[in-house]
Amino acid sequence: MNVTPRSDDPHALLRAHGLRATPQRVAVAQLLLKQAMHATPREVYTKLKTDFPSMSQNTVYLTLDHLEKAGLLRRFHIAGRVVFDSNTQMHDHACCSRCGRIMDLASAGRIDSPDELGKWQVEGQSRLWSGVCPDCIQPPR
């Protein structure tokens, strides 16, 4: 799925969203926003640990939280994991029950809201499809 390209410059991107470009925010933005990806706070921490040995898991979490509040990331829960998503457009997900890979699916851009939500002002909808991905399905012998 195509994602609207964003600024390549994390400093400009952070400033455009009203955030001060601290080294931690720049590092996290650089990692997550250059391509559409999903990552748990722990994965982000593990990836940045080498370059930023002084960055704690807590700092990573707080940074992700700030980026989410500024609208640069979306947070969702899959199979008990908190996952941050750099694709902030409305979309659905598929999650492999064996390897845990998460895939973005276009959600056709329209909302079919249930009748019960007749009086609501619906802002979003996201579905989670689960199953076994092709890589995890054993080829038949």
Ligand SMILES: [Zn+2]
């Ligand atoms: Zn899989």
Ligand SMILES: [Zn+2]
């Ligand atoms: Zn996604």
